[in-house]
Amino acid sequence: MSTNHDTKDIQQHIKVYMIVFATLAALTVATVAASYLDLSRGEAIFLALTIASVKGSLVASYFMHLISEKALITWILMLTAVFFFILMFIPMTSFIDQSRLG
């Protein structure tokens, strides 16, 4: 059975979940609104990915409890992030090739 302390803790968590939910909904509307702004392609990509990253961090930190998770999981995810970013840069090599070949 849960103790009074646990119950208070979970009730506190629920308040945080509601704040995160409201923030995520607001950021969704903001990212759609931002897509109608008169921005250059680069600025639009930067803004949209920044908002998506903030939203993603909120989901990972609070709904997935990463903010209070054990160190082992943080290490696993950091290693994953390294390989993920390498994967994102692999397409760039083809453009280096293209420019080398003229």
Next chain:
Amino acid sequence: MDIPYTVEERSDTGLFNAKLGIWLFLASEVMLFGGLFSAYIFLRFGAPDGAFHEWGQELNIPLATLNTLILISSSVTMVMSWASLKLQDIKKYKLYMGLTLLCALGFLVIKYLEYTAKFDHHIFPSTNTFFAIYFTLTGLHGLHIIGGMIVLFYLWIPGRKMWLSNSEQFTNRVEIVGLYWHFVDLVWIFLFPILYLL
């Protein structure tokens, strides 16, 4: 023999086994979607200037925005179903899990409407490289939603009997499927802007 570390934490990892297992699985999922995000970058840079943005104009932004809000709501109801179990409130668990499934179903119905609208306009994966990667990414994401729904349904009705015999293990099971569900939401959070808005 009982399966060890379903509830108690291992001394070396500080985690129950399923928690470590799901995070390793999610790490592999990051790389699966990462490969396709990488393909998206490759195809976008390879397309004529501004073509990806132009081809993307065919998509329905209001419907996709609604779908984003539905999926975010499903993440909240998912985490609330876990919190309800922590508060020993099985009735609220049933309610929130049911709502999560309803949101998931709503997401799929909207996706179905989007897909059929494209097919009606003779837009297919073979139409251009944008729609090739659009259908691949959203199709794979949709399969993840369907897979998640099967597990959610199991824990909503048939698997719920474990609550009576081992409530802690059942709560952990809900937490684990919740982590998967939030990941599926997280992937969509990135798919939405790159496919619909940019």
